[in-house]
Every structure is written in C-alpha cells, then in structure tokens.
Amino acid sequence: EVIAGNDDWNGTRISFDLKQDGNYVIVLFKHMDWREPVEFMHHCSTKWAIFLMSLKSLIETGKGSPNPSDVKIDNWN
Structure with missing residues (x-):
C-alpha cells in the first residue's frame, strides 16, 4: 500500500506477480x-x-531508460 507520495496515490496498492510461460517470464503489474x-x-x-x-x-x-532519461509524456514528469 502506498502510504506517502502524491495524494492521489495514497491508499492505492501496487503489485508485481511473475508468471513463467515456457521460456518467458510474464510480469503481471497492477x-x-x-x-x-x-x-x-x-x-x-x-x-x-x-x-x-x-x-x-x-x-x-x-541498457534501460530510467528517470530522468525516460520518455516524457506530459508536464507531470
């Protein structure tokens, strides 16, 4: 559960579940x-x-593109 951060996030929950599918791992994000x-x-x-x-x-x-090098989509970045 998110307990600190943006007011709209507080009280939300974030989960990552990993699922094996043959040679792949699927990330189920919520x-x-x-x-x-x-x-x-x-x-x-x-x-x-x-x-x-x-x-x-x-x-x-x-090589990834983490913040601050990620794609900018709006003014909330």
Whole structure:
C-alpha cells in the first residue's frame, strides 16, 4: 500500500506477480484501489508502461531508460 507520495496515490496498492510461460517470464503489474479515475491515474498508467518497458530493455540489453532519461509524456514528469 502506498502510504506517502502524491495524494492521489495514497491508499492505492501496487503489485508485481511473475508468471513463467515456457521460456518467458510474464510480469503481471497492477496499480489498484484508486479513489476515483482522475486524470493523474491515466498519466501513471502510461508511465508504468514506460518504466516496465525500460526494465525489459535493461534485462535484455543491459541498457534501460530510467528517470530522468525516460520518455516524457506530459508536464507531470
């Protein structure tokens, strides 16, 4: 559970579950329990995807794009 940070995040829960599928590992990511579907939630959904793609790149190639070198999508960065 998120207990400190952006007010919209407080009280939400983040989980990562790993699932083996043949030669692959699937990351099942969830950011749950938002109080309401605010605009910031949509920003976070996109940013989580960017961070997970960066993590995948880091694992596969040795080079990721962590903050502050990640893709900028809006003024909340």
